[in-house]
Amino acid sequence: MPSRSAAGVRTGVRVVVSGDRGTGKSSLISAAASDAFPEYVPAVLPPTRLPSDFYPDGVPVTIVDTSSSMESRVKLIDELKRADAVVLTYACDQPMTLSRLSSFWLPELRKLEIKAPVIVVGCKLDLRDERQPMNLEQVMAPIMQQFREIETCIECSSATLIQVPDVFYYAQKAVLHPTAPLFDQEKQTLKPRCIRALKRIFMLCDHDMDGALSDAELNEFQVKCFNAPLQPAEIVGVKRVVQERIRGGVSDLGLTLEGFLFLHALFIEKGRLETTWAVLRKFGYNDELKLRDDILPVPTKHAPDQTVELTNEAIDFLRGIFRLYDSDNDGSLQPSEFDDIFVTAPESPWTVDPYVDAAERTPQGNLTINGFLSEWALMTTLDPSYCLANLICIGYGGDPTSALRVTRRRSVDRKKKQTEKNVFHCFVFGPKKSGKSALLNSFIGRPFSSNYTPTNDVRHVANAVEQIGGSQKTLILQEIPEDGVKKLLSNRECLAACDVAVFLYDSSDEYSWKRSRELLLDVARRGEESGYGVPCLLIAAKDDLDPFPMSLQNSARVTQLLGMEAPIPVGVKLRDSKSVFSRIVCAAEHPHLSIPETEKGKKRKRYRRLVNSSLMFVSVTVGAAVAVVGLAAYRAYAARKNT
Known part of the structure; x- marks a missing residue:
């Protein structure tokens, strides 16, 4: 059973009791449940439940007994991995069992990667030799210093019922009110x-x-x-x-x-x-x-080819935030000004991948308004819940449902031959050294670098693109490493969120062209098979270098056969490449165009047309026959009536 409700509230706490054999585990559990010392205790008790009214927090506690025998090790590990809290026992009359905590049990919990808080419990307090008194705080302090997962230590006696209920109260408290997220024990x-x-x-x-x-x-x-x-x-x-x-x-x-x-x-x-x-x-x-999911009304029920965008209301709020924190009115946010915005969020969200270095900045490293809004657009696209949580944390005071909107299905856009989207997601394919990273860097204003650094992971950048007529759209470029294409295309819905795909090749390298063509055909086939075909563009990168022979002829023939635009020449190193981003956005704005069709796809389309026309012919024929039969029947009926 889940230990949390849909709202993230604890509905139960599962405490697993473990420790050396003979340390009093079962007697402790039995005494806590019955408030009496048991006459007979089996080797391992079945799960024991303390009702919700047992402790003030009103949350029931399930206590799981375990065996430390080697034969039961698999079950022990399974129970520990499912624990909300772990009670580790030692016997007060057996000092060796206390030593075993730091020599075996605590290292074992770390080895198993158990993240649950630990309560160390000394049982059989009534049996300790009075001639050998022990200061629990002095003994446990170095152990707790070494093993920070220990929440508290307590000694008890099942025979005299001393502090027995407190053991599981502390265990429950460690789960319901954990120390670790709030307080640094070392720094106090x-x-x-x-x-x-x-x-x-x-x-x-x-x-x-x-x-x-x-x-x-x-x-x-x-x-x-x-x-x-x-x-x-x-x-x-x-x-x-x-x-x-x-x-x-x-x-x-x-x-x-x-x-x-x-x-x-x-x-x-x-x-x-x-x-x-x-x-x-x-x-x-x-x-x-972090803010709980139940207070983040993020739209979740939508088709794979629908995405989530910020509403105009949310964008206006973010523009106001930018102006408010741009204290020197220079049109950009310095790192200190940027950090101040997120001082009430769990952390500054754009200091790690995929957001770090994903937007336009000034030469001094400051974030421009385009960069600021583009980062928000990227976060909304990749993780709407995270975006909404951060919006609320920085002070968005409107109805949270008014901050996000779900776009229309791309399949509908294709039929209507237009889109209402403001943010377009572009996949950038290409072989190694084709210029993918250079294109992405150019998009966010990074200078060209001749040093080649292979991209091993997916990378995102985002920026605003001004279109003819003054309209502005946000474009997200997602670089797909060549080695990651096969894994990407293994997912049938991989292209659902993609508005446009571009395929780069080094126009001076014949192998680069052939590999890019292969990638294009693979994506085209996946689009035809899944029904999520996307507009595609070929980009002949490194246009400033001498092209390999037959480069233009081969690429033009392929694009013509697939029903695509002619390749776009780009020389990121030598000249401004802004026009190529406008063409990418233009292709995304016309989702019914530039979708490549393979020969297999064309045959499938012709077959569907043939089937549809045949069905239409049959429908018309059957309809005419029914009409004739109906007319004959009516005439027969009329004749009988007149007779």
């Missing part, structure tokens, strides 16, 4: 993603935007998160604690952001993680401190 500070989330919450609650939470705003925050107001004396007490501990935590206007962050760090240090988690979850965050 809030983690960056936690700070970003709390900053966003602070800003949302600071309605008058004066940089502080007034008493009224603080009280409203308390009611929203905990359904209970703060008494005036409590507000005074909260602010006094902050004032005493941190300079600048309270101003004349109220609790500052510094004070707000300090309070949450204090809650966590004192073990009250549930307080901070209650706040975060009320504002829509999941365990990874």
